[in-house]
Amino acid sequence: MGDTDLAALGRLLADSSRATMCTVMLDGRFHTAGELARAAEVAPSTASEHLTRLVSGGLVEGDRQGRHRYYRLAGADVAAALESLALVAPERAVTGLRSSSASAALRRGRTCYDHLAGELGVRLTDALIRRNVITDEFALADAAPLRELGVAVPAPADGASRRPLVRGCVDWTERRHHAAGVVPAALATRLFDLGWVARVGSGRAVRLTGAGEAGLVGALGSL
Amino acid sequence: MGDTDLAALGRLLADSSRATMCTVMLDGRFHTAGELARAAEVAPSTASEHLTRLVSGGLVEGDRQGRHRYYRLAGADVAAALESLALVAPERAVTGLRSSSASAALRRGRTCYDHLAGELGVRLTDALIRRNVITDEFALADAAPLRELGVAVPAPADGASRRPLVRGCVDWTERRHHAAGVVPAALATRLFDLGWVARVGSGRAVRLTGAGEAGLVGALGSL
DNA sequence: GAGCCGTTTCGGTGGGCACCGAACCGTCCC
DNA sequence: GGGACGGTTCGGTGCCCACCGAAACGGCTC
Incomplete structure (x- = not known):
């Protein structure tokens, strides 16, 4: 019931697979859907659903070239928001x-x-x-x-x-x-x-x- | 599977009740649990659970005084992160x-x-x-x-x-x-x-x- | 054309969690 | 003291959604 839909954006980041994908895309470059699926360790179909949601949420933009589809963050302001969140986020225990x-x-x-x-x-x-x-x-x-x-x-x-x-x-x-x-x-x-x-x-x-x-x-x- | 637990923070913001509470607390001042419950339009018990999660997540800090309990954002960096998210968040349709x-x-x-x-x-x-x-x-x-x-x-x-x-x-x-x-x-x-x-x-x-x-x-x- | 591959769509299943009411605890006031 | 009130804890219910496999949909190659 606020002025902007902060919760919708939070839901996008709430899933660990999507969060991992966003972290990977923090480099600002394009990544293929399959690459992001492997990074998040989910099936390609699952990754596709996640990416669709990220795009419709405005965090990510996609570009189809040939039979590949490339995704990257939608802009520098998105990257800045994610970085400022990462500063607040607690350190994660390192595994392995x-x-x-x-x-x-x-x-x-x-x-x-x-x-x-x-x-x-x-x-x-x-x-x-x-x-x-x-x-x-x-x-x-x-x-x-x-x-x-x-x-x-x-x-x-x-x-x-x-x-x-x-x-x-x-x-x-x-x-x-x-x-x-x-x-x-x-x-x-x-x-x-x-x-x-x-x-x-x-x-x-x-x-x-x-x-x-x-x-x-x-x-x-x-x- | 990232470096920091971005998803955990996203889950905190993913709920519209919690997001509304955070938006209210963006003024940096203390607010009582009941006031935040009314703002989010949920039962006091529900609001209490949300506030407990926000505190344990590090976004919010609480201070008990008498029979009231006051909550506010945990710091300026939290507020900055929320503001940068709000910039990215889509405008919400105004109702009423x-x-x-x-x-x-x-x-x-x-x-x-x-x-x-x-x-x-x-x-x-x-x-x-x-x-x-x-x-x-x-x-x-x-x-x-x-x-x-x-x-x-x-x-x-x-x-x-x-x-x-x-x-x-x-x-x-x-x-x-x-x-x-x-x-x-x-x-x-x-x-x-x-x-x-x-x-x-x-x-x-x-x-x-x-x-x-x-x-x-x-x-x-x-x- | 046939075949391969990257990607997406669609059902179905399971788990996590937001929600409330009721009960409990602590504080303030008469 | 008793009563009112703010806040929290606890069960129980129901919804949302992440996940996968199977199938469909391109585009590229031979």
Whole structure:
């Protein structure tokens, strides 16, 4: 009986299979229905039903290409909402060695929809603050070092209504903020292109390469 | 099978009674169990069960005083997560005149946990930006006008790990950001003390008083 | 065309849980 | 003290929905 239908959204996340699928899709990329079914450990038919509900609920969007069907989160605001929920969510007991090492990799570095998070994300954020690229209040200060790296930094925002160039994003493993927004997203894309960060396995986990370590220290003075 | 138990949190919000209670508690204040039961339109026994679950889930904290028991949201991060969810949640169809005028009042002005939101919130945010109290990237710039109003502004943050003095908070009715954080929260408290904003009814809705209109224009140059 | 494969739809089954009324407990007031 | 009242606990009922297998529906390949 409220103003918005919070409960409908809660029901979508209430199921562990759907929650797992959403967590997988937090990397912002497309995933096939079968891949999501395996991740959630349910039959393809069950996964299909879940995905239909997620789409009609507006959390996920689908794109059919050939005989495959690709799904991803519906937008950055959805990813932000899920991340802020994950911050509140209690830590889950780790079961087994494989998931333990997997979550350790996630803690070290991962993508958060379109930018970098985890230890790597906050290290990068702190380096950007020290180099005065952004302020400690997450405002863009000096974009020159980024432009030298080949990052496409758009013109400053003309109002508060646009998506911010830089904003703070809660990091649920580090329990603090890291840099998000248009500029950090562009930076993340560029770092992938340069080969300075690379994906670990097929999930969200990423790591800093040797060239990335050297390159970022050179560009920002520290890391 | 994820890293945190997102599904458990979703289950808490999945029930419409619990969701309504959480929406009521979004004002950050304490509410009695009976009041929340009436808001959700369920028997007191049912409400009690819901509140027990919300507490054990970490979303809500309770405080017994006398024969009453008061409940409120567990923290600002919980409120932020709920607000970001409400932004994603689809608009709900308005049923009846009473809820229509109530939601209209909410759109005009309301408290968002500890600061101001709605039309009033974004007008205030824009005035703060025009007056250069904060930047359009939600960083604190010049606290002098606030101190003249009697707002207690703490010293600048010494690192990125503390709760930010100012941050952007999504406004689900205005579909843009308004100012949140330590400073806007202190400002809201001060405006209540001055009588410049007052609550409308018993819920989250607030309105700007005549004295508030004049006082804020005087302090900030515009509104 | 036939065959394969990824995906979706459809019945049927089972478990979880929201709900209420009744009983119980603690606090306040006369 | 007794009575009223707010809140919680406890059984019992009924609904919602996650799950699977089987079958149908594309699209791709040979």
